[in-house]
Amino acid sequence: AQTVTQSQPEMSVQEAETVTLSCTYDTSESDYYLFWYKQPPSRQMILVIRQEAYKQQNATENRFSVNFQKAAKSFSLKISDSQLGDAAMYFCAYTRNTDKLIFGTGTRLQVFP
Amino acid sequence: KAGVTQTPRYLIKTRGQQVTLSCSPISGHRSVSWYQQTPGQGLQFLFEYFSETQRNKGNFPGRFSGRQFSNSRSEMNVSTLELGDSALYLCASSRGTRAYNEQFFGPGTRLTVL
Numbered sequence: 403a404q405t406v407t408q409s410q411p412e413m414s415v416q417e418a419e420t421v422t423l424s425c426t427y428d429t430s431e432s433d434y435y436l437f438w439y440k441q442p443p444s445r446q447m448i449l450v451i452r453q454e455a456y457k458q459q460n461a462t463e464n465r466f467s468v469n470f471q472k473a474a475k476s477f478s479l480k481i482s483d484s485q486l487g488d489a490a491m492y493f494c495a496y497t498r499n500t501d502k503l504i505f506g507t508g509t510r511l512q513v514f515p
Numbered sequence: 516k517a518g519v520t521q522t523p524r525y526l527i528k529t530r531g532q533q534v535t536l537s538c539s540p541i542s543g544h545r546s547v548s549w550y551q552q553t554p555g556q557g558l559q560f561l562f563e564y565f566s567e568t569q570r571n572k573g574n575f576p577g578r579f580s581g582r583q584f585s586n587s588r589s590e591m592n593v594s595t596l597e598l599g600d601s602a603l604y605l606c607a608s609s610r611g612t613r614a615y616n617e618q619f620f621g622p623g624t625r626l627t628v629l
Contacts, residue, residue, distance in 0.1 A: 435615060445622070446518075446620050446621065446622050446623075447605065447607075447620040448620070449618075452615075452617070454615070493558065501548065501563050501570065501571055501609070501611070501616075502548070502560050502573070503548075503550075503558075503560065503607075503618065504560070505550075505557060505558035505559075506557075507557045508557065508558075
């Protein structure tokens with residue numbers, strides 16, 4: 403069975419600094435998708451960034467980028483120039499067929515001014 | 516375009532009762548998935564409906580059921596509520612085709628079982 407592990411329950415970063423959130427996963431599949439979702443307090447879960455496993459190039463979305471290491475089954479999220487609005491729970495997620503997401507336990511990110 | 520809506524937003528029930536939660540997907544989306552979020556178990560997949568058919572199911576007891584209507588709106592039902600069913604229930608909609616489809620989440624229904 404596929405699993406997703408986030409080993410950092412909490413992280414903190416100062417405004418304008420860079421922070422990296424870790425995620426590892428386990429799968430025997432070769433084609434799959436990986437995601438980082440953001441869930442602000444009492445607000446809706448939104449997609450931050452996605453990575454298709456067949457793509458070697460790491461995905462980037464503005465200040466958010468990933469380090470995808472397929473052989474190591476690692477998928478970390480880097481947030482550059484952190485902003486107060488980045489404070490949230492971040493979930494790493496895996497899917498084989500895009501219909502059923504398997505989530506990690508989440509990392510709570512605090513941003514200090 | 517309106518986002519995914521869920522009703523009610525908050526619900527308080529007692530053990531043994533049953534509850535029905537509703538989810539209206541984004542217009543044009545035919546797939547609706549349901550997730551349970553608890554502090555202890557995290558986010559867990561309940562089931563997914565596409566064109567009124569259950570296409571995928573998570574590892575939950577039969578007390579949890581769902582359905583989807585012809586307009587793609589979905590309901591989930593939990594019968595004989597237990598204290599452990601207290602959770603945030605999220606639904607997500609997507610186009611549902613087998614190519615990549617982003618899932619869009621609703622705000623959730625927070626269920627408290629007393």
